[in-house]
Amino acid sequence: MxxxxxxxxxxxxxxxxxxxxxxxxxxxxxxxxxxxxxxxxSTGALRATTGKYTGRSPxxxxxxxxxxxxxxxxxxxxxxxxxxxxxxxxxxxxxxxxxxxxxxxxxxxxxxxxxxxxxxxxxxxxxxxxxxxxxxxxxxxxxxxxxxxxxxxxxxxxxxxxxxxxxxxxxxxxxxxxxxxxxxxxxxxxxxxxxxxxxxxxxxxxxxxxKGILSMHCSANVGQEGDVALFFGLSGTGKTTLSADPHRSLIGDDEHGWANTGVFNIEGGCYAKTINLSQEKEPQIWDAIRFGSVLENVVLDDVTREGNYDDGSLTENTRAAYPIQAIPNIIQPSVAGHPNTIIFLTADAFGVLPPISKLTKEQAMYHFLSGYTSKLAGTERGITSPQATFSTCFGAPFLPLEATVYAEMLGEKIDHHEVEVYLVNTGWSGGAYGAGKRMNLSYTRAMVQAALQGELKSVETVTDPIFGLNIPIHCPGVPDQVLQPKKTWSNPEEYDLKAKELAAQFNDNFSKFNNVPAEIKGAGPLV
Missing domain, CATH: 3.40.449.10 (Phosphoenolpyruvate Carboxykinase, domain 1)
Structure with missing residues (x-):
């Protein structure tokens, strides 16, 4: 030129x-x-490195x-x-x-x-x-x-x-x-x-x-009966893993709109994290990395050109980009009806939130605005113990409008379509990070499955005295004791201290929302 x-x-x-x-x-x-x-x-995927910037520049x-x-x-x-x-x-x-x-x-x-x-x-x-x-x-x-x-x-x-x-x-x-x-x-x-x-x-x-459409940072899938589920969650909460269900078809893994006719994928592809990727744990992503896919900052063997997904020397934020058609179990076009179930995912490293709890509409709006998960020790320089992280609407960096615009639309749609909403903790149980253990994935899958199949709608619940959450006392495939976080701790007093510490951080974060109705503010922790 x-x-x-x-x-x-x-x-x-x-x-x-x-x-x-x-x-x-x-x-x-x-x-x-x-x-x-x-x-x-070695698979035919194109591998590029991005130099100085290996992530977004907020x-x-x-x-x-x-x-x-x-x-x-x-x-x-x-x-x-x-x-x-x-x-x-x-x-x-x-x-x-x-x-x-x-x-x-x-x-x-x-x-x-x-x-x-x-x-x-x-x-x-x-x-x-x-x-x-x-x-x-x-x-x-x-x-x-x-x-x-x-x-x-x-x-x-x-x-x-x-x-x-x-x-x-x-x-x-x-x-x-x-x-x-x-x-x-x-x-x-x-x-x-x-x-x-x-x-x-x-x-x-x-x-x-x-246009009256709620834009959402979430994954979505649909069951054989046409029932739609949305999965909201920040990085590390299991959003991609849990929405990839062999018995359900993927609508999309990251960005969706919810219109008067139902939900639709905003994208035509997937941008998956690949750090520690294995064929055994995430076969769909593994198999999608082929000719036409793009690998970003993945370290390759100098001779074989095989990807070393455990190598984070360039960045922990290694990625694979591929068209959604590379995933076998999808719905095309990426459009479906109104959601029946919404799952908010959090990886609570304090180990105090219930593995699953049912949310009222007001609680759903509160936790949507909060967008809570936790950073772990070692994930960023200077972090030596778990830290609460809040990202409004589970996507704060990408929201040009005031957060309450999105939250109010969500509340209206939950009401109108009688959507069941659950908060699922994929984080720690029996103690905080370093003392307790990460929630058993099979238990989490069982809880999500029970929520999607409507098995928790009429189950008796107990109210958590600190967070005000409604905890089912039974869930198929999960021991009853696991459902009550305090019962998994060897020292109940330590649990109370940790739970109140996290509750205070929820309250402190939510204080930035000035024009939120009182019933939404009151849907947070009780202490």
Whole structure:
């Protein structure tokens, strides 16, 4: 492509002879290999490394402060404002930079499996492997759909362009900036492909609620009778493991919308963590890592090119991206009816939350807003004991609107569709992390199965005196004693101290929600 001046437009780039649009998988793999962007693994998957940034850069993410969206955005630590004029100047610089590249790659497709609500998008990439990632993660159009596809949102990704913070107004050389009025996501200075995926999720979290659709960071599956289940949970809680059920069909593993007609997957692929991956424990993910899939920061043997999934030397955040069609047990298209059951997953390292408890609508909204799990010692520098972690709506980094918008929509839908909601603790039992043991996975599976089959609807419950949760006294396949967390501790007084410590952290976190109705605030811990 010839060198162009700063008047280069997006149309100039899209219409350039050097820009490749919707290349098929084999050609993108060839391009990535020829350009030395990646190498092939022993299974045929493309392996790329991302250099300095091996995860998201939350401090470098901004939303343009624009008149049309200003009053809707929940400004704060997560949604930081970016000056309009500086955005326009930076955007022109990035387009100029891309205009100087010998090749560029564009993917056109959709976000949203429901045709009534899908968002036509295009992703402009400097790297061929990033374009392959976008192709596998979003919904691929048919040849006929591609002819008439007019993108309503554009992601422009230029990893090789580095910003000058003093001039450009960024926090560092890296930036992820969303302009809702210009309908542009601008990414630079980072090779981490997850920024492309999550930026569109942030966009959908802005667009869908305006259409009366609840956007959700959750996995979803459907049973043989058409009963739908949603699984919410932060990293390490078992969301992917528990939603992958051989007796149920996967709708999607990470992002969904809940409309008046039912739920639908926002994506067309999966972005699975692969650290400590094994064929025995997660055969579906293992088998999906084949030609056309993308491995990110996975260490390969120098000779055999076999993946060493136990090696976290590049990062613990190793990933595999593949189309959802690589999973055998899915529903196509990724659309189903209204949920019958919602499961909130938490890995409580304090060892005090019940393995399963039934939630009222108010408790469901409280725990949805809380989004609790715990970080373990050793997972981050400086963490020497379990720490409570709260991520609003189980997806705080991707929510442009005020959290109560999503929580109120959830409460209304739970009411309207008479959804059963459960809080499931996949964390510790019999003591805190270091003293107790991780909850037996077979017990957790039995509890989830009982919830999905309606076997806990009429079971007698007892109320936890500290957390106010309704604990079933019986569950098929689980010893009764396991269901009552205090009974699994050898020292009941220590349990009470630990439980009250966690309850205080719940209360402290929830104090940031100023405009929440009293009945929701009152649905938290009783102490």
């Amino acid at each position: 010839n060198t162009v001046d700063s008047t280069t437009t997006l149309d100039d780039i899209l219409n350039s002879a050097a820009t490749h649009e919707n290349l098929p998988v084999p050609m993108l793999v060839e391009k990535a290999l020829l350009r030395n962007e990646a190498i092939l693994s 401090e470098d993410k901004f939303i343009v402060d624009e008149a049309g969206s200003r009053e809707k955005i929940d400004w704060g630590k997560i949604n930081k404002p970016f000056n309009e004029e500086k955005f326009d100047k930076l955007y022109k610089k990035v387009l100029h930079y891309l205009g100087q590249q010998e090749e560029l790659f564009v993917f056109k497709g959709f976000a949203g499996a429901d045709h009534a609500y899908r968002l036509p998008i295009q992703v402009v990439n400097e790297f061929a492997w990033h374009n392959l990632f976008a192709r596998q993660m979003f919904i691929r159009p048919t040849a006929e759909e591609l002819k008439g596809l007019d993108a309503e949102f554009t992601v422009v990704s230029a990893p090789g362009f580095q910003a000058d913070p003093e001039v450009d107004g960024t926090n560092s050389e890296t930036f992820i900036i969303i302009s809702f009025e210009r309908r542009i996501v601008l990414i630079g200075g980072t090779e981490y492909a997850g920024e492309i995926k999550k930026s569109i999720f942030s966009v959908m979290n802005y667009i869908l609620p305006e």
